[in-house]
Amino acid sequence: MKQTFRDDARFHALTKKPIVASDEETARNPRARSAKLRVAERLA
16 A cells, blocks of 8 residues: 555655554554555546
């Protein structure tokens, strides 16, 4: 996904770095450790 947002002209990345789970979220949900949220806007 990160290459798609950068290389494809149809997308405009809204976040420079991925959003990761906080320590509190990771404590409640161990599977959140590997989660990375990336946000892009579709232009066309």
